[in-house]
Amino acid sequence: MSQPISRRSMLRMLGIGAGAAALAACAPSTQAPTPAGTEGLKDDGVKEFPFTSWSFNEAVTKQPMQDQITKYQSANAGVKINTPSYPYNDYLNQLLLQVQGGQLTGAVQVDVAWLATLAATGKLIDLKSVATGADYAPAALALGQSNGTQYGLPWTFAGIGLISNNELLTKAGVTSPPKTIEEFEAALNAVKGLGNGIVPWAGMTKVDQLKDIIPWMWEFGSPIVQDNKIVIGDDGSVAALTWYKKLYDQKLIAPDVNRVDARALMSQGKTAFYEDAIGGKATVTKSSPDKDLGGKMAPVARPVKASGDKPRHLAWGQVIAVMNGSGAAAAANYAKTITTDQAYAVEYFTKTGLPPTTNAGLADSAVKNDKFATDFTAQIGANSSASPFWIYPQFSQMEKVLAEEVQSILIGKKQVKEALTSARDRMNDLIK
Known part of the structure; x- marks a missing residue:
């Protein structure tokens, strides 16, 4: 009923043009507190950190996430990643409660709709230095921005x-x-x-x-x-x-x-x-x-x-943010690796159907030859806008x-x- 799009068209929609402009609107314009800054990204020697998510609580994504973590821990001696998880419908409330209690650290999976709310706590680290030079598609990178600050690294979007x-x-x-x-x-x-x-x-x-x-x-x-x-x-x-x-x-x-x-x-x-x-x-x-x-x-x-x-x-996407606190540098390195390393991103796509956010990942044959993914991008992703709320x-x-x-x-x-x-x-x- 619909035709697949070419690699060039797919990258154009995800990187520049109307699709990018629409998704860039996901960067909220309301004033937010000054981010925690980059001081927290200095290596404190702590290699154990949590990766808080809702996807570890869901059948389709739990094992692929565990596979990523196991692979990463094997490749990075001494790293240990804990996996606290909450159901999606209660997830934001749980995060805010933990932030209020000073208990939330490490990497955090964030729905793009929640980014302004979490940024308003002043506990998210500015990840601009981590994202600089990475191969993220521009529209994807915009998903992690709020009030001009790069609070999150894009994990998947559409x-x-x-x-x-x-x-x-x-x-x-x-x-x-x-x-x-x-x-x-x-x-x-x-x-x-x-x-x-x-x-x-x-x-x-x-x-x-x-x-x-x-x-x-x-x-x-x-x-x-x-x-x-x-x-x-x-x-x-x-x-x-x-x-x-x-x-x-x-x-x-x-x-x-x-x-x-x-x-x-x-x-x-x-x-x-x-x-x-x-x-x-x-x-x-x-x-x-x-x-x-x-x-x-x-x-x-x-x-x-x-x-x-x-x-x-409605635009949809997930980013990984990093909380100011112990192990932040290690958490940021993990977040960048799983969102930019093609082996991690493409393997995650093949197991979950969630597309990568880098130009190289989107150009991979596993992605561009998936008719449903390319059609979804052409029919829906390219015409998505942030919720006005x-x-x-x-x-x-x-x-x-x-x-x-x-x-x-x-x-x-x-x-x-x-x-x-x-x-x-x-x-x-x-x-x-």
């Missing part, structure tokens, strides 16, 4: 977008990916006609992941944030939620679905579309009874309101407010305009 089950679409008579919202609706109705308990689109309807509505608001013309003010409740956002509620009422999307539920539906062959980051494919195929499912899954650019409009997606340390509270009000629309508790106006006022109160 966006969040639609993934289809082409076997179901073919059965429903849909022979090409929908490019407009009108075509998308037609495809969903065709899939609904298959019956057999199939959910046409496993769109987010549980409050914990209703932030996925953001790019749909963009598609309908809402800037969401303008002149440092939340403007939800404008014509674009109202049109987006009116449309989403219509699909909900027509049972084209299902109630009480979050990312975990959506992945389960895709793995069981029970949905034609769901939204995920690029690494979601590995999770879905690992748990699927259909061993050929991976070949049936394809990334789809977000359908646009009018032909010729630009598809919009990430620049605010209060972003998680703001996303929660939005999700609560959107859910109130879906369950019929509030009218669209009423709920979005409430969301706007509540979020503006958070940033006053």
Whole structure:
């Protein structure tokens, strides 16, 4: 349903041009405390440090991470890496609690959405000197920046977008990916006609992941944030939620679905579309009874309101930050090695599906010959932008407010305009 892109096109999108400009917006512009500086990167002789993550808590990534650590420890005498880990949904809270207690040291896996919040603690080391001269793609490097400071080294990046089950679409008579919202609706109705308990689109309807509505608001013309003010409740956002509620009422999307539920539906062959980051494919195929499912899954650019409009997606990525404290120099060396050494990065990609962040890694045959990865980059990653809320340390509270009000629309508790106006006022109160 989609064509792979060339190595040159892939590197161009990830390094320069529109894709890079969009992802560079992930560098928040709000004022943050002075970083811990580079003093902490002077070798203190401590070779034991923790690498705190959520990926060590997940089946698809746990063993590949352990393999990296084992390999690194074998190649660096005396190094010992501990692996504290927390579930993703509780991860940021756990980090902040540990920072507050002065207990967080070493290397830390960070979702790009959380970087401004962690930078605001003043405990992250400026890694500019570590990143200088490395082969990171410029757009990837921008993921680790906040307020002009290089707080993180990029580990993997792309966006969040639609993934289809082409076997179901073919059965429903849909022979090409929908490019407009009108075509998308037609495809969903065709899939609904298959019956057999199939959910046409496993769109987010549980409050914990209703932030996925953001790019749909963009598609309908809402800037969401303008002149440092939340403007939800404008014509674009109202049109987006009116449309989403219509699909909900027509049972084209299902109630009480979050990312975990959506992945389960895709793995069981029970949905034609769901939204995920690029690494979601590995999770879905690992748990699927259909061993050929991976070949049936394809990334789809977000359908646009009018032909010729630009598809919009939320940026997604992970960086490794280093906390000021004991073993920081050793932790920074580890972070740079696993993100820039091609042997580490490409092996991690082959085991997890998560793309590297260096030009050399992206040009490796294992990456450029992976059709799903190159298509995902072309269809989704190249058209990704930072959430407008990430620049605010209060972003998680703001996303929660939005999700609560959107859910109130879906369950019929509030009218669209009423709920979005409430969301706007509540979020503006958070940033006053």
